[in-house]
Amino acid sequence: MARFLLRRLVTSVVVLAGLAVVTFLMTQVLPGDPARTAAGRNATAEQVAQVRIQLGLDQPLWQQFTGYLDRLLHGDLGISVFTQRPVLDDITAMLPSSVELVLAAMAINIVVAVPLGVYAAYRRGRPADIAARLIALLGAAVPVFWLGLMLQLVFAAQLKLLPLTGQLAFGQAVPKITGMTSLDALLSGNLPALGDALQHLVLPALTLAASFVAVVARTVRSSMITTLDSDYITLARATGASELRVVVRHGLRNAMVPASTILGMQLGWMLGSTVLVESIFGRTGIGAQAVSAVLQSDLYTVIGTVLVIGVVFVVANIAVDLVQLWLNPRLRRTKRRTGEPAAPALAEVKA
Amino acid sequence: MHQPPATPVTAPARRRGRRGTLGLTSVMLVGALALAACGQSTSGASGGSDVRKQTLIIAENEPPATFDPVQADNSTVDEVSIPAYDTLVKYGKGGVIAPAVATEWTFAKDGKTIDLTLRGDVTFHDGTKLTATDVKYTLDRIGKLQMGVASLVTAYDSAEIVDDTHLKIKLKQSYAPFLGALSRVYLLNSKLVQANAGSDDGRQWLAANDAGSGPYKLTGYTPNQEAKFTRNDGYWGGFTGQAKDVVIRYLPQAATQKTALSNGDVDIAMDVDPNDWAGLESGGYVVDKADTNVQLYVFFKMKDSPVADKALREAITYAYDYDQHQSAILKGAGKKAAGVLASTMVCADPTVAQPGYDLQKAKSILAAAGLKDVTLTMSYLKATAEMEQAATLLQSDLAKIGVKVELSAVTYPQYVEMLKSNGTTPDLGMIYGFPPNPDPDSVLHLQFDSVFINNGQNSGGYDNPKVDKLVEDAQKLTDEDARCALYKEAQQTIAADSASINMSNPQYVTVYRKGLTGYAYDPAHHQTVDVYQVQVG
Numbered sequence: 060m061a062r063f064l065l066r067r068l069v070t071s072v073v074v075l076a077g078l079a080v081v082t083f084l085m086t087q088v089l090p091g092d093p094a095r096t097a098a099g100r101n102a103t104a105e106q107v108a109q110v111r112i113q114l115g116l117d118q119p120l121w122q123q124f125t126g127y128l129d130r131l132l133h134g135d136l137g138i139s140v141f142t143q144r145p146v147l148d149d150i151t152a153m154l155p156s157s158v159e160l161v162l163a164a165m166a167i168n169i170v171v172a173v174p175l176g177v178y179a180a181y182r183r184g185r186p187a188d189i190a191a192r193l194i195a196l197l198g199a200a201v202p203v204f205w206l207g208l209m210l211q212l213v214f215a216a217q218l219k220l221l222p223l224t225g226q227l228a229f230g231q232a233v234p235k236i237t238g239m240t241s242l243d244a245l246l247s248g249n250l251p252a253l254g255d256a257l258q259h260l261v262l263p264a265l266t267l268a269a270s271f272v273a274v275v276a277r278t279v280r281s282s283m284i285t286t287l288d289s290d291y292i293t294l295a296r297a298t299g300a301s302e303l304r305v306v307v308r309h310g311l312r313n314a315m316v317p318a319s320t321i322l323g324m325q326l327g328w329m330l331g332s333t334v335l336v337e338s339i340f341g342r343t344g345i346g347a348q349a350v351s352a353v354l355q356s357d358l359y360t361v362i363g364t365v366l367v368i369g370v371v372f373v374v375a376n377i378a379v380d381l382v383q384l385w386l387n388p389r390l391r392r393t394k395r396r397t398g399e400p401a402a403p404a405l406a407e408v409k410a
Numbered sequence: 411m412h413q414p415p416a417t418p419v420t421a422p423a424r425r426r427g428r429r430g431t432l433g434l435t436s437v438m439l440v441g442a443l444a445l446a447a448c449g450q451s452t453s454g455a456s457g458g459s460d461v462r463k464q465t466l467i468i469a470e471n472e473p474p475a476t477f478d479p480v481q482a483d484n485s486t487v488d489e490v491s492i493p494a495y496d497t498l499v500k501y502g503k504g505g506v507i508a509p510a511v512a513t514e515w516t517f518a519k520d521g522k523t524i525d526l527t528l529r530g531d532v533t534f535h536d537g538t539k540l541t542a543t544d545v546k547y548t549l550d551r552i553g554k555l556q557m558g559v560a561s562l563v564t565a566y567d568s569a570e571i572v573d574d575t576h577l578k579i580k581l582k583q584s585y586a587p588f589l590g591a592l593s594r595v596y597l598l599n600s601k602l603v604q605a606n607a608g609s610d611d612g613r614q615w616l617a618a619n620d621a622g623s624g625p626y627k628l629t630g631y632t633p634n635q636e637a638k639f640t641r642n643d644g645y646w647g648g649f650t651g652q653a654k655d656v657v658i659r660y661l662p663q664a665a666t667q668k669t670a671l672s673n674g675d676v677d678i679a680m681d682v683d684p685n686d687w688a689g690l691e692s693g694g695y696v697v698d699k700a701d702t703n704v705q706l707y708v709f710f711k712m713k714d715s716p717v718a719d720k721a722l723r724e725a726i727t728y729a730y731d732y733d734q735h736q737s738a739i740l741k742g743a744g745k746k747a748a749g750v751l752a753s754t755m756v757c758a759d760p761t762v763a764q765p766g767y768d769l770q771k772a773k774s775i776l777a778a779a780g781l782k783d784v785t786l787t788m789s790y791l792k793a794t795a796e797m798e799q800a801a802t803l804l805q806s807d808l809a810k811i812g813v814k815v816e817l818s819a820v821t822y823p824q825y826v827e828m829l830k831s832n833g834t835t836p837d838l839g840m841i842y843g844f845p846p847n848p849d850p851d852s853v854l855h856l857q858f859d860s861v862f863i864n865n866g867q868n869s870g871g872y873d874n875p876k877v878d879k880l881v882e883d884a885q886k887l888t889d890e891d892a893r894c895a896l897y898k899e900a901q902q903t904i905a906a907d908s909a910s911i912n913m914s915n916p917q918y919v920t921v922y923r924k925g926l927t928g929y930a931y932d933p934a935h936h937q938t939v940d941v942y943q944v945q946v947g
Contacts, residue, residue, distance in 0.1 A: 092823065092826065092827065095823075095826060096823065097557055098556070098557045098558075098560075098561070102556075102557070102560070102561040102866075103561060103564060103865075103866070104865045104866075105556075106556045106557065106560060106561060106564075107865075109556045110556065110557055141475035141476060142475060142476055142617050142618075143476060143478065143610065143613040143614040143616075143617045144614055144617055144618070149633070152633070153633055153634075208663065208665050208666070211665075211666060211669055212665075212669065215669060215673065216669045216672065216673060219673070222675075223666065223669055223670055223673055223675055224659070224661055224666060224670060224675070225635065225636070225659070225675075226632075226635065229461075229462055229465070229467075229675075230461055230462070337634070338634075338662045338663070339662075339663055339666060340666075341634075341635055341636075341659060341660060341661045341666070342634075342635060343632045343633050343634050343635040344634070347473075347633070347634035347635075348633065348634065351472075351473060351475075351634065354821075355475060356823050357475075
């Protein structure tokens with residue numbers, strides 16, 4: 060167990076180091092000159108040269124890179140060409156808002172996809188099953204961008220049920236505690252603001268969740284079908300347990316193993332997808348930050364946001380493994396001598 | 411297809427089970443909705459309506475990189491500097507330089523020193539008095555940082571404080587456009603900035619804080635979402651019905667801006683899609699179309715290119731359908747260009763030769779020069795609908811005279827990269843000219859002087875010693891009429907060389923709710939709102 064975790068940590072570090080190298084090289088081939096960007100459109104050659112020296116962009120590439128790696132190891136992601144603030148500060152200021160959005164989308168994703176998958180499995184082959192799968196597929200087929208604009212048009216402009224953009228209505232304010240608007244409203248005991256923040260979350264979270272529901276529902280459905288056909292379910296039924304208890308307690312617990320893998324991976328994908336959603340709904344966050352950084356050739360911010368999203372991926376993966384261990388006791392027993400898991404390796408389970 | 415084994419237990423139980431799942435889901439949803447319903451205020455103008463009426467909310471599509479006014483050469487930074495800071499001078503109607511913090515100025519005979527007199531009643535947001543020391547500090551800081559607006563005041567050498575309200579600015583050389591450039595120099599509270607200077611002259615601190623004396627104070631910024639300002643009641647200019655609070659909201663999607671406007675979430679929107687103008691106008695909104703100094707150009711590559719041949723350049727300028735551009739692309743919100751200077755610029759010469767759409771003439775010029783089977787490369791930016799549509803219109807128009815155009819869409823940084831050497835410069839390069847102020851120097855010098863070839867905005871590598879001399883001499887003259895004479899000659903020369911296709915002089919369209927008064931587009935501050943001029947009524 061401990062060995063297994065240690066190995067995971069080592070591979071994670073390797074993955075992140077690789078990511079740092081690749082992003083650094085990518086920014087080198089991206090068009091655009093950060094020195095000119097920082098100096099401004101009308102700058103003269105001398106001004107650009109001066110800014111280049113200020114930013115250390117006049118050094119040879121390997122020196123820039125080693126300097127960058129050295130700073131990275133000290134937890135320094137560099138200074139943004141534009142905001143003049145340490146990139147890490149910019150990112151930590153914006154990350155909570157994106158996390159809030161991702162968690163809300165994840166909640167919607169689970170609440171919709173899991174029952175949908177279970178229901179489809181239970182009514183397999185019947186119209187209800189086909190309808191459930193069709194709904195999930197529609198969510199995945201519609202472009203995120205278009206869906207966001209449509210939801211705005213229908214629920215905000217026409218029906219006026221929900222706010223159009225932003226994170227809090229005009230005149231509402233909450234203190235900055237965690238950076239997640241709804242949580243801050245809750246912590247400061249401001250109930251109207253909490254309700255308002257949640258209202259502002261509904262449309263962007265729905266937009267973000269839509270494309271992820273289908274995969275989860277399909278995974279839950281297929282593993283649920285396998286589970287429902289297994290002997291122990293028949294046994295559980297024979298003992299006279301209620302159907303709900305059989306399906307949820309015995310069936311779902313096993314069916315959720317592959318689904319939890321997918322959900323964990325989706326955390327990372329969702330954080331990446333905030334790029335589109337945040338800009339449509341005028342929310343602050345790491346997605347909107349990444350877009351403006353690319354447009355402004357703000358090198359270190361681009362690398363920083365990519366790295367942070369990478370860290371989230373890796374952490375989510377480790378969390379997935381831990382959840383797997385908890386759900387599937389067979390993985391915990393290891394062969395005494397080799398330390399190899401007795402059960403098939405995780406990768407195979409995931410596949 | 412497997413069916414679960416039918417045991418007597420299952421049928422009723424299964425129903426129960428279904429109810430369970432459904433029940434659970436519905437409980438969750440009801441809970442979430444109940445919580446959401448706690449929010450008393452919904453979208454739109456309800457909830458604290460008086461406060462809302464006293465607030466001016468502007469929709470803008472691009473957030474500023476910083477609040478440090480040294481970067482105000484960029485319109486997004488300019489926009490958030492305008493409410494919070496004062497300048498020495500402003501551009502008034504018709505491109506005339508008007509007083510602001512400076513009440514008087516005189517250029518010395520040699521054009522190398524300017525004596526300025528300042529108002530004595532200006533205080534910064536923290537109550538400190540604005541003096542000549544602050545003006546000197548601001549200019550010195552720009553000179554030291556060499557970025558952003560520094561490119562507009564390259565001639566600045568030093569400043570000498572005479573007393574609190576008088577100072578002398580020394581220039582490296584005689585440079586008449588300097589005074590106009592001061593309209594982008596936002597005056598900093600030197601004591602406050604120095605107290606927070608750190609090791610970077612306060613750039614990090616100013617990126618998120620305000621050190622100004624302007625009509626509004628910066629109260630908060632949520633990145634990529636909104637910037638908030640509140641009225642500075644001690645402002646020297648006083649207030650006559652302006653908003654108590656100002657919010658600039660960052661909404662990149664044109665569709666969202668329109669919805670926000672019709673919902674009453676915002677009062678002014680700057681990026682509404684042209685197709686929505688008519689609908690909003692009939693729906694009770696004001697659609698303000700203002701003339702600008704902006705022009706859309708296609709620059710010809712003047713060296714080692716098929717268009718180095720003047721006959722080909724001339725033929726191309728006669729082959730473009732300028733009227734179609736006005737009606738179909740700009741939907742009427744624009745004017746035809748006349749030469750390389752927009753008609754709103756100072757010293758614009760209306761008599762400059764400007765080719766019109768004449769296919770016969772274009773063909774005969776080509777035939778006379780013996781040109782056929784020409785293929786040209788062209789780059790354009792996907793930044794606006796106007797650019798995209800103009801690129802394809804030009805491509806199809808030139809096909810009619812047998813000139814083939816290979817289009818490539820690039821980003822602005824890519825384009826800047828391409829211009830760095832003549833080898834990578836496209837034969838035709840489409841780009842806007844955004845003069846930072848109405849002074850002709852900001853077009854004729856920046857876009858046509860050979861010092862900016864492969865380094866700056868002389869996109870076609872236009873190299874004419876006569877024009878270089880005219881625009882450089884004009885910089886040294888402080889007499890407006892004498893300057894204009896030189897600039898007019900430069901405009902005529904550039905037109906005679908067919909250096910560019912002057913596609914259009916687009917208007918700037920702002921949509922705002924009825925009831926706002928005083929809004930006026932300011933060509934010296936493109937893509938911004940001067941909130942101090944707007945009354946919320």
